[in-house]
Amino acid sequence: MDLRVSNYFDRSNKVNINVNNKKIEAYEGECLAVVLFVNNIKKLRLSPKKRQSRGMFCLMGSCQECVVLIDDKKVISCNVFIKDGMKIKVGDFDK
Amino acid sequence: MINNRKYDVIVIGAGPSGVSSAINCAKKGLKVLIVDLNSNSGGQIYRAPPKTYKSISKKLEENVIQNKLSDEIKKFKIETAYNHTVWQVSPGFKVNAFNETSTIQWQSKSLIIATGTYEKIIPFEGWTIPGVIGLAACTVILKAHHFIPSKKIVLAGNGPLLMLVAYYVIQFGGKVDAIIDTSSKIDWIKSTLSLITNPKNFRDGIKWIFKIFLKRIPFYSNSTVEKAFEVDGGINVKIRNLKNGKAKNIISETIAIGHGLIPSTDITRLLRAEHIYDEQKGGWIAKVDRFLRSSISGVYIAGDGAGISGALAATDKGLLASSALLYDEKFISQTEFDHNTYKILKKLDKYEVFAKAIFKLNSTPKKLIESINNGTVICRCEDITKSEILRAVDQGAKDINQIKSWTRLGMGPCQGRTCHYATSKIVAEYLNCEIDNLGYLTGRSPIRPVPLDRVLGDFDYEKITKVEAAPL
């Protein structure tokens, strides 16, 4: 089931992003954290001490839980708009 | 990069109150800069959809209001710095921010802080599982990004957001498995009645409740999520009734939880402004006078930052704070100031009735704090559990800053934004003392993690002047 709501807005172009070497389809400009979440990629990183999986939480740039690697740089994914060909790493990247 | 651009006033936060204060200043000819982390004006309440979304015929009310805000900013030719995260503010005033590529510093004579609120969330065991998100996050997914978070969802916490999120999930074709509310039905009836003076909110409330009622969503009053854990195909949610102790388990895909809002005090704490604790206004808030002047001359707090009064009051609070600034800087006369603020203050009094009603629904019951299991992680950044906090207290940590040094709580990337309120509540409950006695986390910069590559910028290694090593 596509969880997009399309009654109010048209999305722009369909693009592909690469998450842990898996291709995911999305629309250009969509919020990365949300796209990962609705694609059931919820485990974004591990917590520092207990090494528990963590994911998007506040969606407003406050909690810093949604950090992923984009082109090998750490960024909070709730503040990233999708571009074609983005390379994203999630999971145990924070060694 | 130090750019040293100078302004008369920098407004931090482009929500409704930030925008109204910026416009008020621009109208009098002040050089204004408005800074925001998001890519457009609107703040969280009217958060704009991504720029690539093209609107088709219908529009959500929030999106219409947001459009108006950005039109006004354009009309008054106000300088904007969107996609900029403020990480340091120092006296004088110097504001440091970074964007996708670099860092920048601006200077201004006055500051209007319109940074709004964060969501207040009381932890439960398992709230760290990916798939548990904030209720406010849920509204952003629905109303700004136009997604349903998951096919099925459990909504928990308290206050009007519970109903609003339920309404939109259903409206957009999702399924709400349960609503778990720490308040009672009587609390709801009382608060809804007191909203009659505020027709718009009253109508919205009735609209939401009606929809929820029609869909026969299981509604658990006086209840909380006590524990959640992952199971095949989703999350097991253990619901506990706080009154009769009964428990029940259900399985869903996602949990959204929220217990109201907390004023953002990052910047005022950093500037060492005075703060007071006011439970009704959302917790620790910067101390302000009637016209929203903080204890530091030149710093004004617009919007919910010095006490929650809601979106409707935001615009007027922006006008009030900026009028104080204009008067203090001699851009308007005493007569003009009195004339402007008299009307605003009267209006704000009316909104207070509304804020009080909401506060009742968003209050944090003692039983909810008691219900937090000892093994629950409270500080998500540093993985600090409730029992670790209480152990520090037993060993002699007397206030929240000592708890921080003892345990590392609040030292992580979120700088305590997520756990400050809950920790204060837990410790005050444990020691049977007032939260005032525990103090608040001293503001430390950077208030948001700054990527080192932005600070360093681009340079050729060869061009660096190498300093001779000191003789041994």
Ligand code: FES
């Ligand atoms: S989800 Fe909290 S910072 Fe991104």
